[in-house]
Amino acid sequence: MARSSSAVKSSLPKQRRSLRPRRSPKPNFQRHAAALNPDALVDATLPVFEPEANHPGCADQDMVVPTAARRRRSVSDETLAVHAGEKLGKDGMAETDSIATPVVSGTTHWFRSSEDLIAFKEGRRHSFEYGRYGNPTVKVLEEKISALERAEATLVTSSGMNAIVATLLALVPPGGHVVTTNDCYSEARAFIRDRLSKMGIRSTFVDLDDIETLKAVLDQGDVTLFYADSPTNPHLKCIDIKLVAELCHRKGALVCIDSTLSSPINQKPLTLGADIVVHSATKYIAGHHDVIAGCISGSDALLSRIRAWHHDLGGAISPDAAYMIIRGLKTMALRVETQNRTALRMARLLENHPKIERVYYPGLKSSPWHHVAKSQMTGFGGVISFEVASDLRGVMRFVDALEIPFIATSLGGCESLVQQPAVMSFWGQSDEEKSKNGITDNLVRFSFGIEKFEDLRDDILQALEKV
Ligand SMILES: *Cc1c(COP(=O)(O)O)cnc(C)c1O
Numbered sequence: 001m002a003r004s005s006s007a008v009k010s011s012l013p014k015q016r017r018s019l020r021p022r023r024s025p026k027p028n029f030q031r032h033a034a035a036l037n038p039d040a041l042v043d044a045t046l047p048v049f050e051p052e053a054n055h056p057g058c059a060d061q062d063m064v065v066p067t068a069a070r071r072r073r074s075v076s077d078e079t080l081a082v083h084a085g086e087k088l089g090k091d092g093m094a095e096t097d098s099i100a101t102p103v104v105s106g107t108t109h110w111f112r113s114s115e116d117l118i119a120f121k122e123g124r125r126h127s128f129e130y131g132r133y134g135n136p137t138v139k140v141l142e143e144k145i146s147a148l149e150r151a152e153a154t155l156v157t158s159s160g161m162n163a164i165v166a167t168l169l170a171l172v173p174p175g176g177h178v179v180t181t182n183d184c185y186s187e188a189r190a191f192i193r194d195r196l197s198k199m200g201i202r203s204t205f206v207d208l209d210d211i212e213t214l215k216a217v218l219d220q221g222d223v224t225l226f227y228a229d230s231p232t233n234p235h236l237k238c239i240d241i242k243l244v245a246e247l248c249h250r251k252g253a254l255v256c257i258d259s260t261l262s263s264p265i266n267q268k269p270l271t272l273g274a275d276i277v278v279h280s281a282t283k284y285i286a287g288h289h290d291v292i293a294g295c296i297s298g299s300d301a302l303l304s305r306i307r308a309w310h311h312d313l314g315g316a317i318s319p320d321a322a323y324m325i326i327r328g329l330k331t332m333a334l335r336v337e338t339q340n341r342t343a344l345r346m347a348r349l350l351e352n353h354p355k356i357e358r359v360y361y362p363g364l365k366s367s368p369w370h371h372v373a374k375s376q377m378t379g380f381g382g383v384i385s386f387e388v389a390s391d392l393r394g395v396m397r398f399v400d401a402l403e404i405p406f407i408a409t410s411l412g413g414c415e416s417l418v419q420q421p422a423v424m425s426f427w428g429q430s431d432e433e434k435s436k437n438g439i440t441d442n443l444v445r446f447s448f449g450i451e452k453f454e455d456l457r458d459d460i461l462q463a464l465e466k467v
Pocket residue numbers: 159160161162185229233258260261279280281282283292293294
């Protein structure tokens with residue numbers, strides 16, 4: 001801890017440095033994304049990330065290795081999820097030869113001398129000061145997520161909602177204007193509608209696929225930020241991130257995408273032109289239904305604005321929770337690939353089942369969002385929704401007959417979860433409220449875990465017989 005960052009850096013072996021992913025490799029990643037064969041998506045390995053030569057983010061000249069050598073050593077998401085921030089780390093963690101990143105639980109950090117403190121204040125020495133502003137374990141997690149999202153910077157927060165609220169408060173000033181969709185996460189929607197308005201911030205809601213209305217709203221010329229989930233919950237609609245980023249940037253508006261349902265494995269909004277990506281890290285990133293957390297990734301400039309608010313809001317995550325997420329992330333690629341495959345196979349099967357009226361899943365060719373999803377995702381995620389040919393009670397019988405999944409809200413963990421939104425989220429609410437949100441009594445949402453496909457399939461098929 002006590003050594004200066006430059007000393008830590010120069011102690012890193014040369015070979016290790018060359019593996020370090022570069023920041024913001026937008027042009028490169030886009031080339032790979034465009035080259036993906038959509039029909040091979042189910043089993044697609046992720047686009048390989050080749051660090052760009054002479055990238056501006058690469059300040060240390062001694063870290064530049066010949067382009068040809070670097071090209072041979074591309075770093076994939078699977079490897080980044082395991083090693084970024086750690087073996088492929090910059091200078092986040094203190095020197096340690098422990099393979100597992102230590103949980104640094106101290107809330108405050110000491111300085112050797114006043115001179116040492118001044119060096120820290122002037123940015124000549126990298127360290128930490130106080131836990132609410134940053135922590136070495138949390139920093140490792142932030143670097144890992146940055147590598148996966150191809151971001152310059154990431155802030156990890158105490159929950160997904162905290163990430164969303166900090167982003168909106170930091171980036172939208174009083175008098176600002178937020179545009180969002182009628183499909184985004186319900187609590188984010190309520191915050192934008194009910195709370196931002198009290199701060200003199202205007203909000204406009206558009207339908208996710210109504211690009212003409214979005215254009216008209218942008219033409220007013222005062223939009224500060226466009227905020228959307230992709231895919232959405234529970235209808236799995238996808239927004240064309242590249243298109244909305246172009247439209248918004250032309251009018252000077254920032255774009256923030258809640259990418260929770262895709263995970264950093266399936267979609268990288270920053271490479272598609274978004275300015276900010278947020279996740280509820282509670283879901284796929286932590287992946288075990290045992291930590292609440294959020295994260296925000298984007299440019300250094302935008303993240304430092306959000307960080308300033310975060311320091312005031314005090315939504316710091318505990319180092320123990322950060323460690324749990326680092327651990328969870330090591331298997332994220334494996335988990336998500338399994339969840340993608342199970343969800344797609346199950347969606348295809350259910351689509352042809354006589355007791356199923358409709359399946360919502362962007363991986364299905366029948367989905368109105370398939371084309372967009374195919375163009376910007378490398379997998380379609382582990383959440384599917386479907387309408388059973390029955391009524392409220394009949395679907396409750398189906399849900400209750402399931403033996404493997406838990407009846408629970410949330411998504412993205414190892415355990416499969418099932419819920420009937422009419423009961424879980426809309427019980428006691430009016431039909432009008434339900435229909436406004438596209439919720440029918442016979443809608444079921446499944447979040448697939450990593451159990452064996454055949455077991456889940458057999459369970460769902462036997463439960464459908466009980467309808
Ligand atoms: C769960 C969720 C959130 C909120 O995250 P928390 O970690 O529960 O605060 C936000 N957006 C989406 C899409 C979610 O699924």
